[in-house]
Amino acid sequence: xTQPNVFVTRRIPDQGLAMIRQACAVTIWEDELPPPYxxxxxxxxxxxxxxxxxxxxxxxxxxxxAPRLKVISQMAVGFDNIDLAAATAxxxxxxxxxxxxxxxxxxxxxxxxxxxxxxxxxxxxxxxxGHWRTWGPTLLMGQDVHGATLGIIGMGRIxxxxxxxxxxxxxxxxxxxxxxxxxxxxxxxxxxxxxxLLAQADFVSLHTPLTPETQGLMDARALAxxxxxxxxxxxxxxxxxxxxxxxxxxxxxxxxxxALDVTDPEPIPPDSPLLALDNCLIVPHIASSSIATRTRxxxxxxxxxxxxxRGERLPHCANPQVYGRR
Numbered sequence: 001x002t003q004p005n006v007f008v009t010r011r012i013p014d015q016g017l018a019m020i021r022q023a024c025a026v027t028i029w030e031d032e033l034p035p036p037y038x039x040x041x042x043x044x045x046x047x048x049x050x051x052x053x054x055x056x057x058x059x060x061x062x063x064x065x066a067p068r069l070k071v072i073s074q075m076a077v078g079f080d081n082i083d084l085a086a087a088t089a090x091x092x093x094x095x096x097x098x099x100x101x102x103x104x105x106x107x108x109x110x111x112x113x114x115x116x117x118x119x120x121x122x123x124x125x126x127x128x129x130g131h132w133r134t135w136g137p138t139l140l141m142g143q144d145v146h147g148a149t150l151g152i153i154g155m156g157r158i159x160x161x162x163x164x165x166x167x168x169x170x171x172x173x174x175x176x177x178x179x180x181x182x183x184x185x186x187x188x189x190x191x192x193x194x195x196x197l198l199a200q201a202d203f204v205s206l207h208t209p210l211t212p213e214t215q216g217l218m219d220a221r222a223l224a225x226x227x228x229x230x231x232x233x234x235x236x237x238x239x240x241x242x243x244x245x246x247x248x249x250x251x252x253x254x255x256x257x258x259a260l261d262v263t264d265p266e267p268i269p270p271d272s273p274l275l276a277l278d279n280c281l282i283v284p285h286i287a288s289s290s291i292a293t294r295t296r297x298x299x300x301x302x303x304x305x306x307x308x309x310r311g312e313r314l315p316h317c318a319n320p321q322v323y324g325r326r
Contacts, residue, residue, distance in 0.1 A: 004048035004309045005068075009035055009056045012075060016298025023306055024049070041065055049305050054078060055266070060086035071308025075301040077101060078237075079318045080210060087319060094318045095304025097297045099157065101288035106161030108287040109235045112259035113150075113203050115281060116231045118142040119257075122278050143202060143229060143256065145169050151201030153194070153217070154208030154236065155181040162205055163189050174201060177208075198225035203233065210237035220245040223255060231257040235287045238264035247273050250280055261287045 006024040008017070020026055027043060029035040034055040035043070044050055044058075044066040052058060054076045060083050063069065072087060073095040087094050115121060119142045126132060126140065150166045152159045152175040160183055163173045173189040174197045175181070184191070198204065204226060208214050218232065218241040226232070232255060234241055243264055249255045251273075259281040263272075266285060274280045288294065304314045313323060 004070075005046055006049040006051065006305065006309075007040075007043040007047045008051040009040065010053055012051070012301065013295045013298040015295050016075075016300075016302040019299065019302040020051070020305060024309070037062075044069060049073065049309050051075060051301055051305055052082070054081050056081055058082040058087075063087060063090055063092065070311075071095065071305055071314070073301045073305035073308065073314075074318070075297050078209070080237075082318075084319050088322045091322055093308050093314045093322045095301065095308065095314045095316055096318045097300040097304075098316055100296045100300060101293050102157045102161050104290045104293040105158050105235055105287040106165060107290075108261065109158070109162050109205055109207070109233055110165045112233050112235065112261065112281065112283075113205065113231065114145055116233065116257040116259040117145050117148075117203070121281050125278075143231065145171070145203075147171065148202040149174060149200055151175070151197040151204045152189070153177075153197070153204065153206050155184045155189070155191075156207060156209075158235075159205075159207035160184055160187075162207065163187050194222075195225055198222055199227075201230060202227065203231045205233040206236040206240055208236055208240065210239055215239050216242050218242060218246070220248065223249040226255045228253060229256050231255070231259065233259045235261040238262040238266055243272070243274060246280075247277070250274075250277050257281070261285055 003025045006020055006026050008026060008028045011028055011030060037057055040056055041062045044062055048068050048070050050072045052072060052074050058081060063086050069092055071093055075097060077096060077098050079094060079096050082094055084094060119140050123140050146169045149172045152162060155175040155177045163184055166173050174192050175184055175189050176194045176197045180191045223245055246258055250258060257279045261283050262285055268282060304316055307314050
């Protein structure tokens, strides 16, 4: 029997890839950068299944040019890059990998919080540059984490996991969301208006999805409400933060520090003024990048892909309404 054709838009961890290779004829885009749109569209035109990442644009014209396509499996929690309505209209289920990266991302959000609070990367550069001459009583002083106030914007799975970690540091936790989260309340976290959170928090950590309402949420007005000693952490989506406003807030000391795992755009341009600031820590979207988590994501993506190719319901489907059309 002829094997289905699958295009995988980047090399993924071997455990997931091996599952796909056992059942499919696989083409893998081997470059570090994502395939250009014209390449992705050409590969989709002959594919029965696609395994994609957030950096791959899967829009209505691409779907229209892919008559054989049965399933799209995204190795990510989010799926902003996929035209979900167009896929549903075509009867194509879209898989994703929810839940698996919650704890790992929360670990990393807290790592960024602590690194920014204690100026870890700045101090490391200080030593490598040969500037460390002696112990100094005011050398690279940072902010205490224990007993501080943490503001969490978006109390979903990851926000809740960050709140649990904050308990170990005796932090007061405020959060802003559309509704009260009973699990957050059980941790002692307080629901409050966004402006109140920004005014009181020593650390503001973003965990909200990117929507029209949250795009540019952290703009000049919001940043101006924060304490001059406050730290902003973003492990959610880059466009939630207005980067120009953030630069102005950091360079003018309206806030003390920012730590970003995500940027707008990605990757951040080498000439971005944020990269010139000592009080801005930027890493390349690695919050979920542990061996165990990325392997599990690859396996979940493979399971979704193979289920769709067999005509079965996807274990983790972003558009379950597609099954009502059949």
